[in-house]
Amino acid sequence: MSQLIEQHSRKAARILDSARELVLDHGVHKVTVSEIARAAGVGKGTVYLYWPAKEDLILGLFARELLAFLDEVTTRVSADPATVLPHRLAPLLVRTGLKFPLARRVQSGDADLLRLLTQQAGDRELFARTTPSALCETGMPIHHRHGLIRQDRPLPELTYAVHAVLTGFGATLSDPATAALGVDPDQVLADTVARLLEPPVAPSDAAIAAAAEESLVFLRQIQQSMLDLIERSQTLQR
Numbered sequence: 726m727s728q729l730i731e732q733h734s735r736k737a738a739r740i741l742d743s744a745r746e747l748v749l750d751h752g753v754h755k756v757t758v759s760e761i762a763r764a765a766g767v768g769k770g771t772v773y774l775y776w777p778a779k780e781d782l783i784l785g786l787f788a789r790e791l792l793a794f795l796d797e798v799t800t801r802v803s804a805d806p807a808t809v810l811p812h813r814l815a816p817l818l819v820r821t822g823l824k825f826p827l828a829r830r831v832q833s834g835d836a837d838l839l840r841l842l843t844q845q846a847g848d849r850e851l852f853a854r855t856t857p858s859a860l861c862e863t864g865m866p867i868h869h870r871h872g873l874i875r876q877d878r879p880l881p882e883l884t885y886a887v888h889a890v891l892t893g894f895g896a897t898l899s900d901p902a903t904a905a906l907g908v909d910p911d912q913v914l915a916d917t918v919a920r921l922l923e924p925p926v927a928p929s930d931a932a933i934a935a936a937a938e939e940s941l942v943f944l945r946q947i948q949q950s951m952l953d954l955i956e957r958s959q960t961l962q963r
Contacts, residue, residue, distance in 0.1 A: 728956045729789070730775055737775050739765040744786055749826050753783055753837040777960050780841055785958035787842060790825040791855045792951045797821050798860075799944045806937030809864070810928075811874060812919035815887070816911040818860055819895050829899055851950050861887050864940055871936040874922045886921055890914070 731738035743764035747756045758779050762769045776782040798821060802808045808817060822828060830838055842852055853859055865884045868874045874883060894914050897903050904910075928936075 728952050736767050744782055775960055781958040785955050787827050788951050788954045790827050794821055795948045802937055806934045809937045809940050811922045812915040815918040816914050867936055867939045871932045872928045873936050875924045
């Protein structure tokens with residue numbers, strides 16, 4: 726049975742939705758369990774039925790966003806292995822990451838939320854592995870082994886360059902005021918990554934398929950770790 730209790734309880738789903746909206750509007754520090762319960766239309770005790778403390782609720786909420794991010798990326802790669810090609814993967818990671826407002830709040834420097842997420846070393850490491858840049862860094866050796874990226878530059882240099890590119894594009898795309906008329910940011914990002922990383926000779930279909938399968942293995946490992954974290958954050962465990 727699913728570890729996501731909101732799939733079995735409408736009350737839990739309302740609590741999560743209300744907590745998300747309140748945290749986005751007011752920040753972690755100012756939001757109370759009483760306010761979350763009132764917004765969800767439940768009693769305060771009902772919140773504690775599902776989560777032992779506000780911090781556990783917020784932790785589980787953030788983990789759910791990252792799980793949804795991983796689910797979308799995994800689904801896309803499973804459906805089309807060529808998605809792992811750098812010029813296709815980079816826009817996917819950045820655009821998918823921007824769909825999740827709590828993650829964007831962390832990136833914008835919400836100190837209270839960041840402090841909550843990094844209290845436990847294991848959680849801190851897990852969340853760090855799910856940023857678009859970190860996923861690319863983990864995937865780069867896979868791409869390198871299967872010939873999806875160029876071989877004439879040291880891998881650490883290429884990894885650093887990709888980190889810089891994704892961080893810059895992510896920050897720019899998150900601010901609508903920076904949008905340039907007549908420019909397709911996703912295409913610019915794809916072209917930039919292709920010129921930066923991809924070899925002059927396209928990899929074979931077999932190489933692409935092998936890289937995709939190996940990438941899916943580590944993505945699914947992170948998905949399971951995220952599910953385990955969600956289960957630990959809940960009072961009711963299934």
